[in-house]
Amino acid sequence: MPKQVNGPKRGPAIQNELNDSVKEEVKAFLSDEDKLHLLDDLTKVNPVTTTTVLKCLQARYTVDVFYTYAGCSLVAVNPFQPICCLYSLELMKEYHTALRPQELKPHIFAVAEQTYRNVESQIEPINQSIIVSGESGAGKTWTSRCLMKFYATVAASSTSPKGNETVERIEKRVLDSNPVMEAFGNACTLRNNNSSRFGKYIQLQLNRSQHLTSASIQTFLLEKTRVAYQAPRERNFHIFYQITKGATKDERMEWNLPEGASFFWLPNSERTLEEDCFEVTREAMFHLGIDRSTQNNIFKILAGLLHLGNIQFSDSVDESQPCEPEDNAKGFVKTTANLLKVSVEELLETLRIRTITAGKQQQVFKKPCSRSECETRRDCLAKVIYAKLFDWLVSVINGSIYADSLVWTNFIGLLDVYGFESFPENNLEQLCINYANEKLQQHFVAHYLKAQQEEYAAEGLEWSFINYQDNQSCLDLIEGSPVSIFSLLNEECRLNRSSNVSQFQTRIENSLSNNRCISRDKFSKKPNFVVSHYAGKVCYQVEGMVEKNRDPVPLELLQLLKNSQDCLLQKFFPMTEKSQNDTKTQNRAAVVTVVSKFKGSLERLMQILHSTTPHYIRCIKPNADCKAMTFKKEEVLSQLEACGIVETISISAAGFPIRVSFQSFIERYKVLRKSRTLNTVPDENGFSPAKKKRGLTQTANNDEGLHFVIHDLLQKMTVGQSTVSLKQTEAKSNSSSMYCGKTKIFMTNSMLEQLEARRAAVLSEKAFCIQCCWRRFKQRKLSKQRWSATIIQAAVRSWLAKKHFQRMRRAATVIKHVWRKWKARMDALAAKELDCTEEKLHSSVPGATIFLDQSPSPLEKTWPLSAIIQFWPLGLVLSTAPVTVVGFRRDSSLLACLKILHRNNGYKVESNLFGCGITSIRALPQGSVKFHCKKSPLPHANISPHNQACMITGFNQILLDRKKLLTT
Numbered sequence: 017m018p019k020q021v022n023g024p025k026r027g028p029a030i031q032n033e034l035n036d037s038v039k040e041e042v043k044a045f046l047s048d049e050d051k052l053h054l055l056d057d058l059t060k061v062n063p064v065t066t067t068t069v070l071k072c073l074q075a076r077y078t079v080d081v082f083y084t085y086a087g088c089s090l091v092a093v094n095p096f097q098p099i100c101c102l103y104s105l106e107l108m109k110e111y112h113t114a115l116r117p118q119e120l121k122p123h124i125f126a127v128a129e130q131t132y133r134n135v136e137s138q139i140e141p142i143n144q145s146i147i148v149s150g151e152s153g154a155g156k157t158w159t160s161r162c163l164m165k166f167y168a169t170v171a172a173s174s175t176s177p178k179g180n181e182t183v184e185r186i187e188k189r190v191l192d193s194n195p196v197m198e199a200f201g202n203a204c205t206l207r208n209n210n211s212s213r214f215g216k217y218i219q220l221q222l223n224r225s226q227h228l229t230s231a232s233i234q235t236f237l238l239e240k241t242r243v244a245y246q247a248p249r250e251r252n253f254h255i256f257y258q259i260t261k262g263a264t265k266d267e268r269m270e271w272n273l274p275e276g277a278s279f280f281w282l283p284n285s286e287r288t289l290e291e292d293c294f295e296v297t298r299e300a301m302f303h304l305g306i307d308r309s310t311q312n313n314i315f316k317i318l319a320g321l322l323h324l325g326n327i328q329f330s331d332s333v334d335e336s337q338p339c340e341p342e343d344n345a346k347g348f349v350k351t352t353a354n355l356l357k358v359s360v361e362e363l364l365e366t367l368r369i370r371t372i373t374a375g376k377q378q379q380v381f382k383k384p385c386s387r388s389e390c391e392t393r394r395d396c397l398a399k400v401i402y403a404k405l406f407d408w409l410v411s412v413i414n415g416s417i418y419a420d421s422l423v424w425t426n427f428i429g430l431l432d433v434y435g436f437e438s439f440p441e442n443n444l445e446q447l448c449i450n451y452a453n454e455k456l457q458q459h460f461v462a463h464y465l466k467a468q469q470e471e472y473a474a475e476g477l478e479w480s481f482i483n484y485q486d487n488q489s490c491l492d493l494i495e496g497s498p499v500s501i502f503s504l505l506n507e508e509c510r511l512n513r514s515s516n517v518s519q520f521q522t523r524i525e526n527s528l529s530n531n532r533c534i535s536r537d538k539f540s541k542k543p544n545f546v547v548s549h550y551a552g553k554v555c556y557q558v559e560g561m562v563e564k565n566r567d568p569v570p571l572e573l574l575q576l577l578k579n580s581q582d583c584l585l586q587k588f589f590p591m592t593e594k595s596q597n598d599t600k601t602q603n604r605a606a607v608v609t610v611v612s613k614f615k616g617s618l619e620r621l622m623q624i625l626h627s628t629t630p631h632y633i634r635c636i637k638p639n640a641d642c643k644a645m646t647f648k649k650e651e652v653l654s655q656l657e658a659c660g661i662v663e664t665i666s667i668s669a670a671g672f673p674i675r676v677s678f679q680s681f682i683e684r685y686k687v688l689r690k691s692r693t694l695n696t697v698p699d700e701n702g703f704s705p706a707k708k709k710r711g712l713t714q715t716a717n718n719d720e721g722l723h724f725v726i727h728d729l730l731q732k733m734t735v736g737q738s739t740v741s742l743k744q745t746e747a748k749s750n751s752s753s754m755y756c757g758k759t760k761i762f763m764t765n766s767m768l769e770q771l772e773a774r775r776a777a778v779l780s781e782k783a784f785c786i787q788c789c790w791r792r793f794k795q796r797k798l799s800k801q802r803w804s805a806t807i808i809q810a811a812v813r814s815w816l817a818k819k820h821f822q823r824m825r826r827a828a829t830v831i832k833h834v835w836r837k838w839k840a841r842m843d844a845l846a847a848k849e850l851d852c853t854e855e856k857l858h859s860s861v862p863g864a865t866i867f868l869d870q871s872p873s874p875l876e877k878t879w880p881l882s883a884i885i886q887f888w889p890l891g892l893v894l895s896t897a898p899v900t901v902v903g904f905r906r907d908s909s910l911l912a913c914l915k916i917l918h919r920n921n922g923y924k925v926e927s928n929l930f931g932c933g934i935t936s937i938r939a940l941p942q943g944s945v946k947f948h949c950k951k952s953p954l955p956h957a958n959i960s961p962h963n964q965a966c967m968i969t970g971f972n973q974i975l976l977d978r979k980k981l982l983t984t
């Protein structure tokens with residue numbers, strides 16, 4: 017059983033004893049002051065009390081440590097001064113590359129990195145949102161800006177140059193959206209010099225490779241009343257101060273903003289803030305695709321609004337006459353009309369005369385307005401223009417950072433929404449803002465506290481419930497059905513009756529009296545109602561609330577703007593056919609009230625938040641004066657309580673923040689079960705791993721099977737850890753870090769880390785194994801291919817050699833055949849020479865040793881004499897070969913001879929008729945031909961005999977020389 021936090025109710029004596037012991041523990045804890053700042057998680061503070069938590073935060077703040085975990089949330093205390101290297105690029109990289117960023121010091125980058133990795137791991141819900149909450153001036157916008165910078169840096173680490181370009185473009189535009197949105201939507205208030213007067217949810221969209229591809233911005237409830245009304249010591253939106261301070265000489269001329277000019281809607285302009293930098297806004301607008309001429313157009317309209325604010329009316333003497341503008345205001349009317357490009361007369365008429373359509377015939381009446389009505393109409397004109405301008409800017413920004421939904425797969429959402437507000441006088445804006453905060457708080461409560469406790473109960477964990485603050489009844493009071501503050505407000509608007517303030521207050525009181533969250537400030541003279549919000553009581557003024565909810569824009573005003581010649585205003589208020597008939601239908605138009613619009617957009621946001629994994633950053637303002645190094649305990653404590661941090665800490669410290677369904681658990685960690693190390697470990701029942709595997713496949717689809725597999729996994733996983741199963745709850749309660757519920761596994765963060773580490777190890781082991789197998793397979797394949805290539809080569813070569821040899825052999829046979837014929841002919845010649853013509857030969861020219869028979873021999877007919885003579889050394893070889901060698905050696909010698917012939921390209925042999933060397937040929941009586949050489953004919957068959965020795969002396973001489981030849 018998890019540690020008990022709020023135990024059952026005890027008797028007063030025991031309670032006192034406990035209080036004393038807690039006090040002592042607190043004292044002991046605080047006495048160790050030197051180490052307090054080292055506690056980076058408030059859940060580690062022991063005991064968890066407001067005092068200890070506060071002391072710990074203060075100790076850290078004093079040593080310039082501004083971030084501390086509080087279980088699942090991160091507490092960020094505003095330093096109110098730039099801290100060196102707290103958001104540097106190096107630090108971003110350090111968190112991004114860290115193996116476990118959660119183990120580094122608490123930081124918004126750790127949260128950011130965690131969300132980024134969650135997207136990467138693709139565990140449902142994959143999309144993430146970071147909800148940055150806190151009071152005005154606590155540092156929400158600052159934090160969101162830093163988070164955006166972090167993602168822009170981290171998601172830009174693409175390797176492909178094209179990707180880089182895209183990311184840079186998007187990243188730059190996403191970051192550029194900040195100064196533009198802040199210039200037009202932020203203002204200096206009593207609480208914060210740069211207070212966001214609108215809510216913002218920005219989606220940073222990532223593709224499959226985790227690169228920032230696009231983004232989208234959704235805004236909520238711009239405080240447009242600020243254009244026309246600024247509380248004492250507060251300012252209008254920054255952009256008005258920027259244009260009046262930063263315009264060039266020419267621009268001042270064009271926009272009619274002479275230096276030193278004073279405007280009613282520009283209070284406290286003497287104060288210079290760092291947010292007044294016009295150039296930064298202009299540059300950012302340019303990067304977002306708003307060219308200089310459009311910018312000029314925008315600033316002209318804004319200047320027009322400033323002039324509009326200076327139009328003051330005097331009371332009319334006669335009710336039937338319209339109020340006249342004050343004398344000094346006439347110039348402003350003209351300038352306003354010029355800047356907004358509307359006609360002066362039309363502007364004046366619209367501001368001063370009301371058009372009423374009444375009766376069955378839809379008759380149109382014109383009624384002069386009272387002075388205050390004129391002023392309301394003037395303010396309304398300014399508000400409607402400014403709101404349209406702001407919406408248009410948001411749409412332009414969205415257009416420049418947009419990408420088709422096919423391009424991105426997941427997103428990380430950042431919610432920077434106005435904090436809980438309570439002023440001396442609160443109206444509809446505060447009601448909406450506080451309602452949004454209630455909703456967010458409920459989301460937080462539902463997500464971390466309520467869900468946690470309910471889940472524990474459902475899963476069979478014994479848990480002592482903490483009395484968390486459930487704000488459902490407050491939400492029922494504000495937005496519930498059938499009766500709530502919102503429904504009553506809407507009803508008033510729908511009925512379109514001139515509302516009586518005190519009547520409306522009574523209606524609220526009577527209708528909602530059974531809700532414990534509503535009351536009334538009886539000491540206030542003005543009609544009011546008090547709502548007990550989770551963060552404290554707020555008193556709302558009833559006066560003006562219904563009117564604000566209706567937010568009526570007189571159709572004459574819209575018509576005036578539609579008739580404007582200014583191209584931007586024409587874009588904001590397009591002329592449609594419908595608008596021609598608008599005047600007639602104005603009273604019947606369905607009223608879409610401010611609260612219904614706000615409720616609708618908030619519900620859409622909540623739907624998105626519910627479908628994502630939320631992360632909470634709670635910004636704390638350490639003092640109301642925005643001073644550096646000042647930590648006011650009471651102020652911090654009220655904020656910690658307001659956002660439920662103390663409760664979160666208690667629950668997180670005691671419970672199991674991680675819970676995974678059986679199916680997901682098996683999906684993710686089944687690799688551990690199959691790992692070699694685990695499989696070799698026999699379980700206590702003696703099941704072999706093979707048996708277990710069979711068990712898995714057979715029964716995985718039913719609960720029993722799941723339980724079996726999980727039990728098996730847990731047993732293997734928690735070697736040295738104590739795992740609590742349903743049956744073992746009693747035995748191993750306190751030291752458990754994992755709990756097996758009915759449908760889910762509960763575990764602590766440390767257990768999850770261990771599991772993940774093991775999983776990573778097993779996966780890398782498997783990857784290694786796959787690599788080995790693959791490499792072995794590749795190696796084997798390669799060697800097989802080599803071996804096959806060698807075999808093929810050998811076969812081809814042997815075939816070629818065989819072919820070659822056969823050809824040579826055939827050639828040799830042919831030569832042999834020819835040679836024999838040639839020899840026969842020679843025989844015949846020699847015989848002829850011997851028998852008939854010896855004398856004739858003697859008297860003939862030297863060198864001509866052979867006289868051919870006039871009648872050609874059969875050989876001569878087929879072979880030319882030159883060819884026969886050319887081949888005679890070969891013949892020589894062939895003739896002797898049969899005598900000395902037989903078989904292969906004979907063939908080889910023949911081949912060698914052929915090769916020589918071939919190599920010398922027509923081996924030139926000089927016959928004994930023309931050259932020297934062989935002195936004569938004689939026919940042997942036995943019938944075989946012998947060559948008579950000076951030397952052995954074989955080695956010198958290709959050497960020409962010397963000229964001197966080339967004396968052919970006839971066959972007798974041959975016979976004489978024969979002896980000599982034979983002896984050598």
Ligand SMILES: Nc1ncnc2c1ncn2[C@@H]1O[C@H](COP(=O)(O)OP(=O)(O)O)[C@@H](O)[C@H]1O
Nearest residue numbers: 094096097098152153154155156157158208210
């Ligand atoms: N981390 C921080 N480091 C330094 N100054 C900060 C930090 N966070 C906030 N601030 C200061 O506090 C002021 C208010 O912060 P801001 O983010 O505008 O508050 P919020 O959006 O919650 O109203 C900023 O203008 C800035 O001067």
Ligand SMILES: [Mg+2]
Nearest residue numbers: 156157211212
């Ligand atoms: Mg802000």
